[in-house]
Amino acid sequence: MDVRQVRQFLAVVDTGSVHAAATQLLVAQPSVSQTLRRLEHELNTELFHRTGRRMVLTVAGRALVRPARDLVRALDVARATVESADGLQAGRLAISSMPSQAVHPLPALIGRFRDAVKSCGVVCDG
């Protein structure tokens, strides 16, 4: 099972036909058909009832929809996360404290923070 297969599966579910799904995905219909076949074969289950030219979800297919959407969402989240983290290469951290903390535990904590941060390859100046 693969997210590519799941994507095509969901496209068929949403559009209601292999043809429309292929159009939406910018691929040819046979590709979607073959992907679906292979997915069903891997899972040892029929995902759709083929009644002539209509694709109707089976019980297993219906069960797959929800986790399938979670899966593609998880992948989108992963990509978005690394993209946003990519922009966080530089930043500024300001720390203010009351005098009573300025000597005990603050310097030690800052030192540990710098060490931890440096071990990740982050340059820390100031």
Add this chain to the structure above:
Amino acid sequence: MDVRQVRQFLAVVDTGSVHAAATQLLVAQPSVSQTLRRLEHELNTELFHRTGRRMVLTVAGRALVRPARDLVRALDVARATVESADGLQAGRLAISSMPSQAVHPLPALIGRFRDAVKSCGVVCDG
């Protein structure tokens, strides 16, 4: 980005080295190395700092860990879901209750349950 790539990435994260990850995944080291390279190239980001023979997560790599685990978990859930749905073609549900609930709210709840279940194509007798 793909679950296979993410799996190998997480293996490297967990084991701390490409070598150990490859051993754990039952593949050769160069495969993992190449997968990692390709993943980094796709994401336009370095995921690890290569300091000699040590692999240390970059900021982007560190950010990817959490959503990566969510992703593989989502895929496992998807597979488990369809597998269990496949086996749940027939089953038996026993409900017991205290007398005080037996007339209010139980029958109504059971009725709604039967309706919901029937809309999924499940036959419900008894």
Add this chain to the structure above:
DNA sequence: ATTTCTTACGACACGCGTAAGAATG
């Protein structure tokens, strides 16, 4: 007769393994 799904086939890309090179401790 048109629309839609499926099968067949050839081309291209991807992933993996083996082998060899580079670098670190």
Add this chain to the structure above:
DNA sequence: CATTCTTACGCGTGTCGTAAGAAAT
């Protein structure tokens, strides 16, 4: 010198596209 990561290359598999067949409205 041994361990580890990387690059190079060959092979098998998978995916896609085009073309042709089958079924249904």
